[in-house]
Amino acid sequence: MKLKALVLSGLIGLVSANAMAADIQSRMIRFGYGLNEDSNQGRAVQKFAAEVGKLSGDKMKVRAFGAATLGSDLQMQQALLGGAQEMMVGSTATLVGIVPEMAIWDTPFLFNNAEEADAVLDGPVGEKVMAKLEEKGLVGLVYWENGFRNLTNSRRPVTSLEDMDGIRLRVMQNNVFLDSFKALGANAVPMAFSELFTALETRTVDGQENPYNTILSSKFYEVQKYLTVTNHVYSPWIVLVSKKFWDKLSDDERRVLEQAAAASRDFERRDTREEAAWALAELKEKGMEVNELDAAQVDRMRERLTEVNQGIAKEVGQQLWDDVQAELQKIRG
Ligand code: TK8
Numbered sequence: 001m002k003l004k005a006l007v008l009s010g011l012i013g014l015v016s017a018n019a020m021a022a023d024i025q026s027r028m029i030r031f032g033y034g035l036n037e038d039s040n041q042g043r044a045v046q047k048f049a050a051e052v053g054k055l056s057g058d059k060m061k062v063r064a065f066g067a068a069t070l071g072s073d074l075q076m077q078q079a080l081l082g083g084a085q086e087m088m089v090g091s092t093a094t095l096v097g098i099v100p101e102m103a104i105w106d107t108p109f110l111f112n113n114a115e116e117a118d119a120v121l122d123g124p125v126g127e128k129v130m131a132k133l134e135e136k137g138l139v140g141l142v143y144w145e146n147g148f149r150n151l152t153n154s155r156r157p158v159t160s161l162e163d164m165d166g167i168r169l170r171v172m173q174n175n176v177f178l179d180s181f182k183a184l185g186a187n188a189v190p191m192a193f194s195e196l197f198t199a200l201e202t203r204t205v206d207g208q209e210n211p212y213n214t215i216l217s218s219k220f221y222e223v224q225k226y227l228t229v230t231n232h233v234y235s236p237w238i239v240l241v242s243k244k245f246w247d248k249l250s251d252d253e254r255r256v257l258e259q260a261a262a263a264s265r266d267f268e269r270r271d272t273r274e275e276a277a278w279a280l281a282e283l284k285e286k287g288m289e290v291n292e293l294d295a296a297q298v299d300r301m302r303e304r305l306t307e308v309n310q311g312i313a314k315e316v317g318q319q320l321w322d323d324v325q326a327e328l329q330k331i332r333g
Contacts, residue, residue, distance in 0.1 A: 022252035027060040029245075031087040032070035032079075034193050039217030040275055041089060041237065042066050044144060044268035048239070051260035060256055062087070072192035074173060081137045083244035091146060091193075092236045093174040096315075099132045104316045104324055106176035108305040111234045111328075114145065114273060119331050121236055125323050130238070139241040141261035144268045146211055146235035147276055152224040153207025154200065157291050159228075161185060161300050170196055170208040175315070179308045180232075184301065200224060211235065212279035213272055221286040229280075229292045232301070239264070 031049070035041040042064075049062035070076055073090035077098060080088060095102045104110075111117040120126055121143040130140035151158060153167055161184060169186040171177040172193070181188035189205055199205045200223040207224065209232070215221060239261050246254065284290055293301070313321040 023250040024056050024059045024252050024256065025250075027056075027249075027253065029060065029062045029086040030065065030070065031062050031089075032065045032068075032076045032085060033089045034068045034073060035066065035214065036217050037064075037066040039066075040213045040268065040272040041144075042217075043271055044264050045089065047267045048260050048264035051263045052256055055256045055259055056253070060253065068192075068194035072194045074192065077138070077240070080240060080242035081244075083242055085242065086245045087239070087241050089144060089237050089239045091172060092143070092238050093172045093177060095133075095238070096174050096176075098136050098138065099129070101129050101132050101316045101320055103174070103176050103312055104129060104320055105236055106174060106180075106233060107309065107312050107324075108180055108233050109302055110324070114234075114269070116328065116331055117145070117234050117236070118269070120324065120327050123327060125320070125327050128323075129320070133240070134243065137243045139243050139246045141239040141241060141258060142265040144237040144239065144265055145272045146237045147213060147272060148231040148234050149209045149211055150215070151207065151209045151228040151230045151232070152215060152220060152288070153226050154203065154224050155206045155226070157226045157228070157289060159291055159293065160297050161304065167207050168205045170199060170205040176308060176312055179311060180305055183304050183307050196220075197223070211272075211276065212283065213275050216275075216279045216282055216286075221283050221288050225287075225289055227280075227283060227288045227290045229290065230298075230301070232305070 029052070031045055033041050033045055045064045045066070049064055052060050052062050070085060071079065073094035076085060076088040076090065077095065079085035092102045092105045111120070126143060133140045153169070155167055156163060158164060164185040167186045169181050169188050170191045171181055171188045173190045178188050178190055191199060191205070196208055197218060197220070200208065200220065208220065209230070210220070215224070215227070241257065280290065
């Protein structure tokens with residue numbers, strides 16, 4: 001017991017001694033995100049903040065702002081570009097106006113499972129896409145899991161493509177999503193996530209699509225009756241730093257952010273997957289009516305959605321499209 005305590009305090013001493021010796025200044029990092037504090041995103045931001053504190057001997061402090069209190073994804077991106085905000089996490093899909101190559105991740109049915117997503121995102125292709133941010137004024141640290149997206153609406157159960165007809169569906173501010181849902185027959189409306197709950201509540205839109213975790217943490221079950229299990233695309237989140245801020249940091253300070261980001265990624269993916277595994281049952285419990293699509297309907301949907309693939313390849317460049325396909329071939333063996 002005594003020995004354990006001694007070893008422990010020795011370790012803590014070592015960590016803070018290292019942090020003290022390192023070239024680390026006191027820094028305040030405003031970190032914005034769109035979901036509620038009580039969400040997989042909020043928990044992972046807390047984890048990141050704790051790691052930054054620990055690794056910097058509490059010299060670097062992360063102040064977290066959830067529920068889009070610093071603005072929507074697009075507004076926060078602008079604040080990072082201008083240097084008015086230091087960090088954020090949001091969907092890669094909302095970054096396409098700055099880095100068109102991010103649209104590669106919006107390809108419907110690109111990944112069959114989370115393991116494929118991890119391998120590609122953390123591999124050379126994921127790195128390459130992330131590196132494109134730098135010349136635009138942003139630094140990408142890691143991809144987190146938003147997750148496989150599923151469809152909800154307040155009008156009717158969607159059991160076939162025909163049921164999508166005329167449904168006013170909110171999509172992210174991103175052309176691939178817009179084109180995808182138009183191709184499926186929905187009346188797709190681009191809108192910031194921060195406006196979504198109210199839009200659903202007032203029936204400005206009938207439906208939306210997001211992972212189970214978000215449908216739960218954003219309480220969409222209060223304003224959406226029907227959930228269709230589509231898993232139509234895997235969405236990554238990406239942790240971003242303002243390049244203006246990054247350029248001021250020492251190597252040691254950058255290392256703190258990189259290490260904390262890696263720890264937060266591992267935490268976030270584990271946490272998100274655990275939650276996703278029970279969230280659907282919880283949504284049913286909350287009163288949502290859930291249906292799966294039968295195999296024939298999924299095939300029809302896939303077929304329709306391949307229409308958008310050519311547009312994506314053009315947007316991101318054929319080379320990147322081919323690189324991702326090659327990487328997937330390798331993983332799938
Ligand atoms: C949160 C968004 C959200 C995304 C969306 O800021 O907009 O539907 O799935 O996670 O980035």
